Amino acid sequence: MVLLPLQCVLWSCILTAVYPEPPTECRENQYLLNSQCCTKCRPGEKLVNDCSALTATQCVPCSKGEFSDTWNRDRRCHEHKYCDPNLGLRVEREGNSETDTTCACEDGRHCTSSTCESCAQHTSCGPGLGVKRLGTGTSDTICEPCPDGFFSNVSSAFEKCHPWTRFPESDKSPGGDPHHNGDLPVCHLLGVCLYQEGGQEAEG
Template sequence: GIWILSPNQSHLTFQTSKLDKAEDKTPRSRKSGSAKSVHPDPHTTCRENQYLINSRCCDKCQPGEKLVNDCTEFTSTECLPCKKGEFLDTWNIERHCHQHKYCDPNQGLQVQREGTSETDTTCTCDEGLHCTSDACESCIQHTLCPPGLGVKQVATGVSDTICHPCPAGFFSNVSSASEKCHPWTRCETKGLVELQAGTNKTDAVCGFQDRIRALVVIPITMVVLLAVLLVSAYIRKVTKKPENKVLQPKAVSQDPVEDLEVLPVPLHPIAPVQETLHGCQPVTQEDGKESRISVQERV
């Protein structure tokens, strides 16, 4: 067609040529909505959610359905719904649906959301566990932050616990997958004094002023008492005499007469013993010795 200026030059008019009218009468390609088949022009691609086959653009199957037959010039794409326990979650040309995921309880898994024909089953881990991968096919226990470390990020069903050291002024005295570092107790806010400073594993110890003296005096007193007891026990052990070695004093005889030896009585008759005088005292001759007369007796 061409544009023509009117004689008064007030406006332009557009006239269509015979060639243009002839082109309008040529049949157009059948819309994909009726037969789902389109002859693509050279160097062109099919529309979204379509696929090219046998020089035709056929519609893909919608989510939840699988492909049975491709479209033709007179028929559209043939699709069938997925069976129970199967799904397809995208526009597709799949011949088979996918099986729903199985949440194995032996792996610590449980169903978070049941699957449909368009969505897969979603699994999650039991309490205290998290998935080992994005697919969540197995679970492991959450990491416990030991004393001195606090939880920076609590574990989820798909991520583990993140721990960090307790900074100055904070502590953690438990192994936990949820406890954060706690600040030390400020004794002055309670009208108390700090008896012992806190660490990254222990809280500050508070108490009264008198208790400070007690904490100093009591240990010293106990040490002194213990030393006294030990010294006393040692002295008692050294000075103690054995009972079996105690000497008994001999009985002093009041009679100055010498102890006489008791001789056994002989069985045979004893001959008469001669007696002599020695200093006006009788002297008995011992048996078995010869009788001798002193010089004085012989005189």
Template sequence: MLGCFKTKRIEMVTLLFMLAVFPVVYSCDPATQYENHGECCNKCGPGTRMSSDHSGCFDPHCMPCQEDEYQEAFTEKIICEVQPYCDQNKNFEGSTNRSKTSLSQCICKAGHHCSSKECLTCVPHTKCGPGQEILSTGDHIRDTVCQACPANTFSSDSSAESKCKQWTVCDKGSKAEANGTSTSDIVCGKYRVHTMNVNMESPTRKERYVIFLTFRSAMTVILLYFSI
């Protein structure tokens, strides 16, 4: 019993000695705090920055990031990060109402896509030529993908949006005068009805005189016949 008491006493003395020699070290939360002269001070929240005087360890003086600036995480920095400049001369959309808590990527304007993986500039979408149609429409990252017109369809112009059109079906009473191709439609035409032209013009003066003489000769012959 006495031996057990001595053992516990030795353990307690050892613990007190260690506490005296090795003081307790408090660990700051690296996400929201920073160490300053042995104290864990609070950082400023996302979208803000620390005032230049670093006033207030536990209640810091924080300033909001300005336009086209951002701060993603808690920070002890006195300046915010700068958003990238989106140059409209390089076919980027103008930057408005950008986030102050995250990095805003430059977006290509409508009808354009990034020219490279780094997206330093934007270029117009490819137009599918005659005889082609859109397989997949381009966006701000990818270009347009084209494919040949399917059977019985055509496309006669260049476009970055259109699909091929179906050939026209000729109505009853008409026929195809020109077959459809991948770049042109069927041309329909009516069936032609052939008629004979009969000359119904009036006889000329000479023709009338000949007819008169013929008629008079015939009458003379008839009269002579009956007078005999």
């Protein structure tokens, strides 16, 4: 009867040696493998061999044109983004082993998405509309209708609305009001000028 408890203790030691209990939690920038914590590869590196009971994790730097921006256990680095000029893109900042290349749009264009994988021409504000806010590399033009007293007769991505033409004061136009002048034209929205003919307005 004394041998039974001893056998249990012996088998318990053997099982513990063959199947050690895994650690409950690895530290930051480590990963669990075969019941032990291996150190991850640093940003700018990729994994070659996992750690073992006798060796540490083996990592190598990313190749030219590649990057890794986090602590990792990946066996391949990511390729740098290509800024395709056929899509209106240009390189804003070259990437390195730890960061990706940043693309931006050429002048007169804006990104079509948050990742800026392609560009679109800035919108032109048509006649009767003026530019409220100019387009940028990440946002399109914002247009607004011309208010009273202003006009636009062109399509443009940068022109604001222009004020109507005002004529100087004269003896024939008391107060400088062109509506009271029978000889000078009255310029309205879109730049259309009307002339007084026999007390009636005629388009000029």
